[in-house]
Amino acid sequence: MFSFFKDRTAKKLKKKHSMLLEQAMQAQRRGDIRMYSKLTAEAEDVFNEFKQACEQ
Numbered sequence: 001m002f003s004f005f006k007d008r009t010a011k012k013l014k015k016k017h018s019m020l021l022e023q024a025m026q027a028q029r030r031g032d033i034r035m036y037s038k039l040t041a042e043a044e045d046v047f048n049e050f051k052q053a054c055e056q
Contacts, residue, residue, distance in 0.1 A: 009053050010050060010053050010054055013046055013047075013049055013050040013053060014050055017043050017046045017050060020039050020040075020042050020043035020046060021039075021040075021043050023039050024036050024039035024040045
């Protein structure tokens, strides 16, 4: 019934995931491996939320 809410949520999560991966790549290029690891883990969590949002 309210699938447009699901679409908005999915888009928002996808955008956040991409942003986190971009920041992780920049951290890796700077040599900040701890920040890279942290951002990659956050991106993985967001991706799991995205998968859940798409399944519902």
